[in-house]
Structures are given as structure tokens and as C-alpha cells.
Amino acid sequence: DTAVSQTPKYLVTQMGNDKSIKCEQNLGHDTMYWYKQDSKKFLKIMFSYNNKELIINETVPNRFSPKSPDKAHLNLHINSLELGDSAVYFCASSQDSRVHNEQFFGPGTRLTVL
Amino acid sequence: AQSVAQPEDQVNVAEGNPLTVKCTYSVSGNPYLFWYVQYPNRGLQFLLKYITGDNLVKGSYGFEAEFNKSQTSFHLKKPSALVSDSALYFCAVRVLYNTDKLIFGTGTRLQVFP
Numbered sequence: 020d021t022a023v024s025q026t027p028k029y030l031v032t033q034m035g036n037d038k039s040i041k042c043e044q045n046l047g048h049d050t051m052y053w054y055k056q057d058s059k060k061f062l063k064i065m066f067s068y069n070n071k072e073l074i075i076n077e078t079v080p081n082r083f084s085p086k087s088p089d090k091a092h093l094n095l096h097i098n099s100l101e102l103g104d105s106a107v108y109f110c111a112s113s114q115d116s117r118v119h120n121e122q123f124f125g126p127g128t129r130l131t132v133l
Numbered sequence: 134a135q136s137v138a139q140p141e142d143q144v145n146v147a148e149g150n151p152l153t154v155k156c157t158y159s160v161s162g163n164p165y166l167f168w169y170v171q172y173p174n175r176g177l178q179f180l181l182k183y184i185t186g187d188n189l190v191k192g193s194y195g196f197e198a199e200f201n202k203s204q205t206s207f208h209l210k211k212p213s214a215l216v217s218d219s220a221l222y223f224c225a226v227r228v229l230y231n232t233d234k235l236i237f238g239t240g241t242r243l244q245v246f247p
Binding site for chain 2: 061062124
């Protein structure tokens with residue numbers, strides 16, 4: 020009965036590698052998000068998709084590329100990983116992008132770049 | 134600039150006592166305000182929101198928040214704290230100007246002592 024799921028939960032990798040994080044929601048929501056939470060717990064949006072279309076793209080390096088094969092999935096691919104990419108990445112979804120809708124968060128993926 | 138501030142990094146309270154976690158905001162136009170809670174190694178969970186209407190908003194787990202337009206505040210409150218309320222609390226504001234996204238405060242760690 021998981022609402023928003025992410026895989027993997029932990030990801031440890033070397034600098035320069037390419038990795039992907041997958042996200043799926045079974046809530047029937049139209050809008051999905053990726054957030055980055057740094058070591059100080061500061062949470063910032065990276066991307067937002069509505070019905071598979073990109074609607075928010077913050078000032079994120081182009082090494083980060085989201086992909087939405089359908090509205091229930093939003094994956095995050097990261098090329099040429101750097102030490103500074105180490106963080107917890109959260110996927111979230113909301114019914115749609117209207118202002119009053121709360122977001123439902125996944126459990127997070129802790130990425131460690133060595 | 135659109136922003137939300139949580140002036141306290143940590144709040145300590147004894148079990149059974151009332152608790153308040155502070156949040157102030159700065160937005161252009163009407164504010165759409167949210168509170169989320171994050172338990173250790175978990176994703177964020179929605180607690181409550183203010184969109185319009187009554188200034189006192191009731192949410193999950195006995196929490197409530199009071200919207201105060203003149204003070205631009207949206208403090209989270211609970212009449213009687215539980216040890217299980219210990220967690221990281223985030224205030225967030227929905228920003229519509231120029232882009233549509235949720236901006237989070239820096240978080241306040243609530244510690245409830247037995």
C-alpha cells in the first residue's frame with residue numbers, strides 16, 4: 020500500500036559514475052517532484068513534472084536529468100557524479116499542481132559519493 | 134523575495150506541556166502555507182495547510198496552526214506534547230509568482246522530554 024516509493028534507499032558510488040534513482044506513485048496523482056535535502060536538512064526543489072511534462076526546473080546542473088515515462092513514474096538520472104551531490108533525494112507527488120494540494124513524499128534515497 | 138523563516142533550530146519541551154514551533158513568511162500576494170514533519174530516516178509527512186478561510190487550522194496528530202496576516206506568521210501548536218512528537222518540522226510556502234513551487238524553511242527540531 021506504499022503511496023510514493025523510491026529505489027534504491029541507499030546508493031554509494033564513486034565520483035564520475037552515472038546513477039539513477041527511480042520513483043513511483045500509486046496515488047493517481049498528476050504531478051511529481053524531486054527534492055534534494057543536504058546535510059543540514061535544507062530541502063530544495065529540483066524538478067517538477069505535471070502529466071509527464073516538465074514544469075519546474077530549478078538551477079540544477081545539467082548532469083541531472085529527470086525522465087517521466089508516464090505520470091506514475093519520475094526517475095532521476097545523474098551523470099558524472101560529484102562529491103557535492105551527496106545528499107538525500109526525495110520524490111514527491113500531488114494530485115495536481117493547484118496551490119491547495121499537499122505533497123506526498125517518498126522515503127528518500129541517501130546518495131553518498133566517494 | 135518569497136521566503137519562509139523558522140527562527141529556532143531546536144525547541145525543547147516537556148511531555149504534557151504545550152508546544153509552539155514558529156514560522157514567518159514573506160510572499161507577494163496570498164500566502165499558501167503548509168507544515169510537514171520528518172521523522173528520522175523518513176520522508177516528509179503533511180500535517181496541515183492554510184489556503185483560505187479560518188485562521189486556525191487543525192491538522193493531523195492533534196496539531197494546529199494559526200495564520201496571522203498582520204504578523205505574517207503561521208506558528209504550529211499543540212496543547213499537550215508527546216515524546217513521539219519529537220521530529221524535524223518544516224514550514225513551507227507555495228510560491229506562484231514567476232514560478233510555481235514549494236519553498237521550505239530550514240526546519241526546527243522538536244525534542245519532547247519525558
